[in-house]
Amino acid sequence: MDAIDRTILSILQQDSETPVAQIAEQVGLTSTPCWRRIQKLEANGIISRRVALLQAQTLGLTMTVFVQVKAGNHDKKWLSTFSQHASSFDEVVECYRMSGEYDYLLKVLVTDMACFDHFYKRLVSGIAFSDVTSSFAMEQIKYTTAVPLTHL
Template sequence: MDSTDKAILSFLQENVEIPVADIAEQVGLTTTPCWRRIQRLQKQGVISKKVALLSAQKLGLTMTVFVQIKAGRHDGKWLDKFAQYASAFDEVVEFYRMSGEYDYLLKVLVTDMASFDYFYKRFVNGIDVKDVTSSFAMEQIKYATALPLNHL
């Protein structure tokens, strides 16, 4: 990956709908070589998907909750079952296995406290976990979908 690929990726992360001709002009290429680079980046999996980013606020998803979970067990079968179980909830928009005191971290988006309570009851009643704690985000300071490219 060279500086031109990095520049193309930077433009695409800001607006995937920008015409290839405009990107090409900005990075000093003609349209066809720029298009070929984008195709190569897609084929390599660097560009994994093109999506529309929606506004959680405009959709009424005004409450962000970080749910930390201690596993009920640590065998592979339970871990696979838990991963499938937690991933199936639409409210869970991010899901991580962690090091440290808690085993898993979920980022949950809901409309209000009643919606979170409904989610929480369904979640804890469906699978055995040792401990669950929730933290409510009071303010979103930074939200970015663009990945850092400075290391390339």
């Protein structure tokens, strides 16, 4: 990966619909070699997909909740069951297995407290947890989907 690839990635992270000709001009290439680089970045799995980013607040999803979970036990079956269970909720937009005091961290988007309560009851039903705690985001200071490229 060279400086041209990094610049292409930076442009695409800002707007994936930027025309290839415009990207090519910004990186000092003609359209064909620029398009080949983009295709290579896709083939190598660096660009996994191109999506539309939606404004959750505008769509009424005004509450962001971070749910921390302690596993009921640490056997393979529980871990697999929990992963499938947590992934099945549309409200869960991110889910991580963590080190430290809590085993999992879920980022949940909902419209209000009643909606979160409904989600919470469904989350805890049918699975044994050691502990579940929730923190409500009061303000979003920074949000980006852009991956840092400065280390490349």
